[in-house]
Amino acid sequence: MIKFTALARASILVFLATAPTAPAAEVKLQDTPIPFSVPKVSDIPRGEKGDAILLGRRLMSETKRLLPDHVGAEMNCSSCHLLAGKVPFGSPFLGTSRAFPQYNPRAGREVTLAERVNGCFLRSMNGTPLPAESREMKAFLAYMEWLSEGLPPGKGKLPIQGTGIGKINTDLVPDPVNGRRIYDRDCVTCHGSNGEGLTDSQGEYVFPPLWGDKSFNLGAGMARTYTAAAFVYRNMPLAHGMNGLLGQGGALTEQEAVDVAEYFSHQPRPDFPAKAKDWPKGGRPKDARE
Amino acid sequence: MRPNLQITVATLLLAALPWSTPARSEIDMAATKAGAAIIEAGRKVAVVGDCIACHTAAGGKPFAGGLPMETPIGSIYSTNITPDPVTGIGGYTYEEFAAALRRGVAKDGHRLYPAMPYPSYARIDEADMRALYAYFMEGVDAVDQPNRASDIPWPLSIRWPLALWSNIFVTTSGFAPVESRDAQWNRGGYLVEGLGHCGSCHTPRGIAFQERALSSTEGPQFLAGGVIDGWFAKSLRSDSGTGLGDWSEDDIVQFLKTGRTHRTAAFGGMTEVVTHSTQFMQEDDLRAMALYLRSLPPAEVSIQAIKTGDDTFATLRKGDYTRPGSALYAEFCQDCHRADGMGFPRIYPALARNSAVLPDNPASVIRVALAGGRMPVTEANPSAFAMPGFSRLGDAELAGILTFIRNSWGNTASPVEEKEIARLRKAFPILPARP
Numbered sequence: 001m002i003k004f005t006a007l008a009r010a011s012i013l014v015f016l017a018t019a020p021t022a023p024a025a026e027v028k029l030q031d032t033p034i035p036f037s038v039p040k041v042s043d044i045p046r047g048e049k050g051d052a053i054l055l056g057r058r059l060m061s062e063t064k065r066l067l068p069d070h071v072g073a074e075m076n077c078s079s080c081h082l083l084a085g086k087v088p089f090g091s092p093f094l095g096t097s098r099a100f101p102q103y104n105p106r107a108g109r110e111v112t113l114a115e116r117v118n119g120c121f122l123r124s125m126n127g128t129p130l131p132a133e134s135r136e137m138k139a140f141l142a143y144m145e146w147l148s149e150g151l152p153p154g155k156g157k158l159p160i161q162g163t164g165i166g167k168i169n170t171d172l173v174p175d176p177v178n179g180r181r182i183y184d185r186d187c188v189t190c191h192g193s194n195g196e197g198l199t200d201s202q203g204e205y206v207f208p209p210l211w212g213d214k215s216f217n218l219g220a221g222m223a224r225t226y227t228a229a230a231f232v233y234r235n236m237p238l239a240h241g242m243n244g245l246l247g248q249g250g251a252l253t254e255q256e257a258v259d260v261a262e263y264f265s266h267q268p269r270p271d272f273p274a275k276a277k278d279w280p281k282g283g284r285p286k287d288a289r290e
Numbered sequence: 291m292r293p294n295l296q297i298t299v300a301t302l303l304l305a306a307l308p309w310s311t312p313a314r315s316e317i318d319m320a321a322t323k324a325g326a327a328i329i330e331a332g333r334k335v336a337v338v339g340d341c342i343a344c345h346t347a348a349g350g351k352p353f354a355g356g357l358p359m360e361t362p363i364g365s366i367y368s369t370n371i372t373p374d375p376v377t378g379i380g381g382y383t384y385e386e387f388a389a390a391l392r393r394g395v396a397k398d399g400h401r402l403y404p405a406m407p408y409p410s411y412a413r414i415d416e417a418d419m420r421a422l423y424a425y426f427m428e429g430v431d432a433v434d435q436p437n438r439a440s441d442i443p444w445p446l447s448i449r450w451p452l453a454l455w456s457n458i459f460v461t462t463s464g465f466a467p468v469e470s471r472d473a474q475w476n477r478g479g480y481l482v483e484g485l486g487h488c489g490s491c492h493t494p495r496g497i498a499f500q501e502r503a504l505s506s507t508e509g510p511q512f513l514a515g516g517v518i519d520g521w522f523a524k525s526l527r528s529d530s531g532t533g534l535g536d537w538s539e540d541d542i543v544q545f546l547k548t549g550r551t552h553r554t555a556a557f558g559g560m561t562e563v564v565t566h567s568t569q570f571m572q573e574d575d576l577r578a579m580a581l582y583l584r585s586l587p588p589a590e591v592s593i594q595a596i597k598t599g600d601d602t603f604a605t606l607r608k609g610d611y612t613r614p615g616s617a618l619y620a621e622f623c624q625d626c627h628r629a630d631g632m633g634f635p636r637i638y639p640a641l642a643r644n645s646a647v648l649p650d651n652p653a654s655v656i657r658v659a660l661a662g663g664r665m666p667v668t669e670a671n672p673s674a675f676a677m678p679g680f681s682r683l684g685d686a687e688l689a690g691i692l693t694f695i696r697n698s699w700g701n702t703a704s705p706v707e708e709k710e711i712a713r714l715r716k717a718f719p720i721l722p723a724r725p
Contacts, residue, residue, distance in 0.1 A: 041611070041621040042687075058609045061625065083625060189673050190637065201632040239626065239637065239675040242662035246625070247678040 034095075036088045036162040038147055049142065052135075056143025059136055060084035063125065065204065067136060072126035072270075074197060074205045074214040080124065080222060082235060085147065087245050088162025089234045095160045097145045102157070108280035113141060123219035126270050168230040170286070172258045179263025182256050186237060187264070195267055211267030219272030224287040225262045233257035325428065332425025335418045338575070339411070339485040340567035344368045353426075354378075354433040359405050360519060362499075364442035366403055374432040387423045393462055394452070401452035403440075404460075409504055412462035413484030459500035468507070471585075474574075478582030479506060481575055482513075491523040491559060492516050506586060514589035515649060520718050521558045522653040524645055527586040531702075532649045534583055542580035543573065549666030549674070552635035554644050557663035558654060564666035602698035603630040615694030618687055622680060623695070631699035637675055642699035652692065652706045656714050659688055685711040 041057060044050045059066055061084050063076040078084050085093030100113035111119075117140055118129035130137045151158060184193070190207040191197055197209035209215040221227045233254055239247045252260070275289065336342070345368045347356035355370040373380040379387065379397075386397045394401055394408035402408060414422070440447060456462070465484055467476040482488050483505050492513045493501040503512035513526040515533075525533035534542065541551045546568035549556040556564050568576065602613075606629040611617035620629075623641075627633050631642035641647055647655050662679035665671075680688065685708045692711075696703035 041617045044617075054609060054611075062607075078625065083621075186673070198634065200628050200630075200634055202628070202630055206628070206634050206638075239677065242664065242676050242678050244678055245622065247662070247676045 033159045033161045034151060036092070036094060036160060037150055038086045038092070038094055039150060044146070052139045052142040053146045055136070056139035056141070056146075057084055059139055060143065067127075067130075070121055070125070070127045070130060072128075073124070073209070073216055075125050075208050075216060076205075077120070079208040080231065082248065083245055085144070087235075087248070089164065089166045090246075090248065091165055091231070092163060093144045093147050095148055095151060095158045095163060097141065097148050098151065098155050099157045105281070105283055106278045113144065117141075120220075122274075123272055124216045124222060126215075126217040126220075126272075165227070165230040166234050168226055168233055168257065169254050170226045172229075172255055174225055174229075174262030175255075175259045176263045176266065178256070179259035179261070182252070182260040183263055186251065187260065190237065191264075195264060210264045211269050213270055215269050217270040217272040218289045219275045219278075223265050223269065223289050224285065225258065225265055226285070226287045228261035228265045229254070229258040232261050325424070328421050328424040329429040330425075332421035332423070333429055334570075335414075335422050335485065336425055337567055337570050338481065339414075339422070339487070340563060341371065343562050343566050344405075345371050351431070351433045351435070353430050354435040356435065356438055361403070361405065361442070363446045364440060366405055366440040366442065367438040368405075369437045370433065370435050371426060372430050372433040372435075373427050374434050377434050377436045378432060379426065380432060384420070384423050387426070388419050391419065391422075394456060401449045401456065403452070404455075404499070407487040407490040409460045409462055409501065410484055410487035410489060413465035413480065415465065415480070418485070455498060455500070459496070459498050461504060466505070466507070474578045475582055475585065477575065478578035478580070481579050482582055486579065488526060489513055489516075491518040491521075492526050506582075510587065510589045513583075513586060515651070517651065517653065518559060520653060520714065521657060522649055522651040523559065524649050524654070525589055526583050527589045528584060529588040529590055531643065532590075532645055533588060534645070535588060536643065536645065537584075539577065539580040539584055542583060543576045546571070546576050546579070547573070548668050548670040550636050550639075550671065553633075553640045554646055555636075555639045555665045555675070557646070557658055557665070561664060561666045564668065569666065569668040569670070597700055597702050600698060600700050613694060615690030615692070618683070618691045619694050622683070623691065626677075631695070631701075636671070641695050642701060647696060648701060648703050650704055652696070652704070652710065653714060655692055655696070656688070656706065656711055657718065659692060660711070660715055661718070681715065685709075685715070 041054070044053050044057075060077040060081065063078075064071045064074060080091050081093065082090030085091065085096075097113060100116065101110050103109070104111040104116070107115075107119075114130075114132045114137055117137065121127045121129050130140075151160070183191075187210075191210050192207075195209055195211040195215065197205050197214070198207045200206045216222050222231065233249070233252060235246075235248045236257075237248070237251060240249065240251050241247050243250075278284070278288065342352055344357055344359070345353045345355050347354070347368075350356050351372075353370070353372045355368045357368045358365045359368065370378040372378040375381050379390075382390070382397055389395045390397070390402065390406075391408060391414060392412040394404065394406060396402060465480045468479070471479075489501050489504060489512065492515060493503060494511055494514055494516045496502050501516075502514075503509050506512060510527070515525040516523050527533045528535040530536055537545075537551070541553075544551050545554075545556065546564065548569065549561065549564040602616075605613065606616065606620055606624065611620060626638040627641050628638070631640060633640040639646075646658075658677065660679055660681045662677045664676040665674040667674040683691075688711050689706045689708045692706040695701070696706065
């Protein structure tokens with residue numbers, strides 16, 4: 001059992017309170033949170049710059065189809081970064097490009113946004129990294145920069161409403177037996193009784209696999225119970241209600257989210273051996289996978 | 291009498307009693323069983339007639355009335371049909387009850403507004419009517435709730451002209467079986483034309499708001515599509531594309547039973563109909579209705595609502611968003627409804643060749659786009675999916691997206707005008723969605 005110092009605990013809470021790609025939710029009381037507002041695809045400018053932004057947007061939604069050599073899992077960025085990073089509390093990318101480069105505790109050093117994107121390719125996509133100078137990486141970066149164009153000027157972690165996936169009570173003790181019950185009741189319709197996901201009439205995944213060899217690997221943020229729980233709590237299921245852009249969330253209690261997250265995240269999935277080098281400076285969260 | 295004899299007589303009398311009560315209680319129980327049987331039969335008839343949907347206010351007691359219904363001349367409120375003797379229909383005789391349902395005449399002689407679909411209910415046969423009466427008199431809890439007067443201003447609120455209206459525009463005859471058709475078809479006709487009162491929403495109305503046709507023998511307007519509460523209730527005739535022409539009987543049964551098919555789902559008024567009524571109906575009654583509906587010839591002669599050779603899927607995949615509305619479709623709709631417009635069976639309705647998307651009158655597809663919608667919750671499918679509303683988008687944006695949808699993947703339909711979006715946005719205030 002790892003003992004946590006107060007500092008480690010604080011940094012875990014800060015880290016858990018933010019999605020890996022969003023600024024920290026450390027809102028100082030005198031800062032007014034910036035309202036969440038993103039431009040539309042129809043606002044993309046014409047010309048070379050616009051082409052890159054549009055490509056970046058398409059790569060977010062159709063990652064597997066457009067980058068098959070880099071995506072091992074049946075995943076798209078928008079599987080977790082809902083609607084290409086435009087949904088509040090759905091791991092959005094509003095403000096992301098301003099917050100990088102940033103110190104990343106998991107890497108134990110400062111990382112650039114391109115490195116962070118490649119972290120997703122290695123872990124969540126169970127794939128291979130994109131060359132930093134590739135057309136596709138430049139498109140991702142152009143898209144994320146464009147999303148933040150409407151924000152007030154300034155670098156760093158801006159206090160924006162709806163970033164990340166929100167907090168979850170990490171003192172809640174997960175009950176995977178109850179988690180399985182919830183999964184069978186609420187998740188099977190879309191994610192399959194064996195977590196295999198579902199494909200549309202074109203054979204493409206509408207609902208991604210949550211475990212098995214086509215899912216994210218053990219290095220992904222979603223493989224951690226409390227990260228998955230926060231995401232599920234606010235964003236699952238889709239098409240549940242008539243609010244938001246996807247009718248998402250509002251179905252489970254925090255405890256239920258923790259339970260079901262523990263269940264599905266701990267089902268078999270590909271390993272990520274390099275995770276042994278994560279958190280080199282300490283502060284490994286209690287739900288990080290071994 | 292000497293005490294010993296008294297005791298003997300008393301004992302003999304007491305001993306005699308158990309011999310007589312079984313006969314009496316058997317009769318009582320038989321009567322109660324017969325009573326219970328007809329009440330239960332009436333309950334089922336009331337489910338088919340969907341009385342509860344209009345006669346119950348949101349959050350109100352069943353059948354106690356108070357649900358507002360918009361008419362062009364003001365709101366009217368449904369009445370209390372519980373057996374309360376003062377505020378409900380507890381004082382109605384059977385004949386008075388039947389007159390209200392079949393001819394739209396209340397106990398005191400005043401005329402009911404045709405929001406009460408009595409022209410359809412006129413087709414209810416004697417057995418069903420008796421059962422309904424038993425149910426409403428003895429199977430429903432009495433609720434003391436006075437009826438609410440309508441908001442219709444005087445002089446439009448005077449009722450006697452309704453008698454004239456009824457005489458001129460409405461035929462309230464019983465169901466006339468068609469001899470050349472079999473029993474199943476006629477059963478379907480009895481249900482669709484009568485208790486089902488499908489025409490109340492799905493039949494176009496004439497100048498005096500009367501349904502233009504009330505049965506399959508009254509011409510092609512019957513169930514050809516109507517406007518109700520700002521929705522367009524589509525054709526239930528065999529029109530390809532816009533009607534039921536591309537639906538199998540199985541599809542219709544599935545739809546009524548579960549609120550969805552592989553391609554589409556109920557929304558708007560039909561969500562309530564499935565939730566409260568059709569999901570509980572007997573399967574063979576649903577089959578009879580499906581058979582009957584599929585036999586109705588198309589209302590319009592060859593409107594080509596489906597065309598071949600469409601390349602929308604390929605262009606969306608390439609990221610070619612030159613067509614108006616396509617970029618916004620890709621941004622807001624494609625994740626669920628997919629680039630080929632096929633959605634996902636029984637979860638995300640298809641937009642391709644969806645008869646809710648194609649009618650010339652776009653009211654329904656506009657309202658769903660603005661306010662979203664929810665599938666019925668049924669016992670077969672407790673996971674009811676919902677679509678969020680997109681009132682955050684502007685009139686021009688929505689008009690573009692809907693025109694795009696109505697003309698992609700083989701769909702052909704009239705463009706949607708900006709002003710039509712504006713009109714419906716204003717007419718039906720939408721609760722603002724959470725961001």
